[in-house]
Amino acid sequence: MTRGRSGATDGGTAEDSCAASPATGVSAPADARTEIKDFLTTRRAKVTPPMVGLPVVAGNRRVPGLRREEVAMLAGVSVDYYTRLERGHAGGASEEVLDALASALLLDDAERQHLFDLARSVSSTGRTRRRSRTSGAALRPGVQWLLDSMAVPALVADSLSTYVASNLMARALYSPMFLDPAPEAADQGVNMARFVFLDPRSRDFFPNWDSGAEDLVAMLRLAAGAGPADARLTALIGELSTRSREFSRLWARHDVRYVCRGEKVIRHPVVGELHLAFEPMPLTTAPGMRMTVYAVEPGSPSQDALRLLASWAATESAPAAEDSPAAPSSCT
Numbered sequence: 001m002t003r004g005r006s007g008a009t010d011g012g013t014a015e016d017s018c019a020a021s022p023a024t025g026v027s028a029p030a031d032a033r034t035e036i037k038d039f040l041t042t043r044r045a046k047v048t049p050p051m052v053g054l055p056v057v058a059g060n061r062r063v064p065g066l067r068r069e070e071v072a073m074l075a076g077v078s079v080d081y082y083t084r085l086e087r088g089h090a091g092g093a094s095e096e097v098l099d100a101l102a103s104a105l106l107l108d109d110a111e112r113q114h115l116f117d118l119a120r121s122v123s124s125t126g127r128t129r130r131r132s133r134t135s136g137a138a139l140r141p142g143v144q145w146l147l148d149s150m151a152v153p154a155l156v157a158d159s160l161s162t163y164v165a166s167n168l169m170a171r172a173l174y175s176p177m178f179l180d181p182a183p184e185a186a187d188q189g190v191n192m193a194r195f196v197f198l199d200p201r202s203r204d205f206f207p208n209w210d211s212g213a214e215d216l217v218a219m220l221r222l223a224a225g226a227g228p229a230d231a232r233l234t235a236l237i238g239e240l241s242t243r244s245r246e247f248s249r250l251w252a253r254h255d256v257r258y259v260c261r262g263e264k265v266i267r268h269p270v271v272g273e274l275h276l277a278f279e280p281m282p283l284t285t286a287p288g289m290r291m292t293v294y295a296v297e298p299g300s301p302s303q304d305a306l307r308l309l310a311s312w313a314a315t316e317s318a319p320a321a322e323d324s325p326a327a328p329s330s331c332t
Contacts, residue, residue: 036086157192163191208265
């Protein structure tokens with residue numbers, strides 16, 4: 001799985017979001033104070049003194065990364081105040097303090113956004129436990145028409161990586177999920193996370209499974225910060241953490257990530273290996289959802305494979321991704 005721009009990978013698990021406790025457990029997204037504590041602790045452990053221009057004093061350090069007092073100094077706050085923040089009491093933190101903290105911990109854009117989301121979720125301003133923007137969102141009929149007009153694979157996913165609309169080529173491309181789902185997933189909708197972590201075929205389907213799985217979990221973590229009261233997300237995380245040790249391990253890392261573009265490699269059971277470029281685009285008429293379109297390099301073996309896929313798709317007549325027609329909208 002090669003890395004594309006903005007952290008994208010070809011693992012086939014992470015292209016649908018771009019602005020994302022061990023075996024038992026994964027903490028529920030609603031437990032925001034614990035989320036803040038774990039997030040800040042894991043970010044602090046990743047930053048060493050030389051990375052932020054601090055001298056390394058002789059002697060043993062009892063922490064792998066920065067000490068609390070070092071983070072407090074870099075952020076311009078007292079040690080006591082930072083300690084309170086790291087214990088999850090971040091509801092009253094100002095944007096200036098959060099910005100300073102993000103800079104001290106060398107957070108990237110996705111991590112910074114996640115920190116702000118977590119702080120907002122425990123605030124007393126009335127926005128605590130806000131509902132996910134994707135809950136109940138409906139697609140306009142024109143979205144499906146647009147997908148069907150494309151000659152390349154294209155589909156729409158929500159922040160949980162559940163596919164809510166697709167065209168014939170996309171359903172053929174992801175045939176193990178759409179045409180031949182695992183029995184336990186057949187009635188739950190087409191969800192990339194369930195396929196990657198619960199279906200053993202995913203490791204053959206995605207040759208570079210590991211890095212794609214990391215990206216997918218990081219984006220679900222980002223979604224959990226943005227929608228801590230999303231019951232669907234809470235249920236999905238609980239299901240995956242209970243049934244997949246690998247998911248639990250990755251979830252406990254508290255990594256978050258944007259994935260905006262990149263290359264995907266798929267080992268298709270019918271047409272063989274394809275190298276595809278992908279571009280996710282947010283849908284302004286359905287907040288939280290993104291359309292992803294795939295393409296191949298002209299004249300490449302992947303173009304030949306894509307043509308073969310189109311012929312196979314026409315004969316298979318892959319079923320539609322959605323179970324019901326998209327709801328109409330007055331938005332133009």
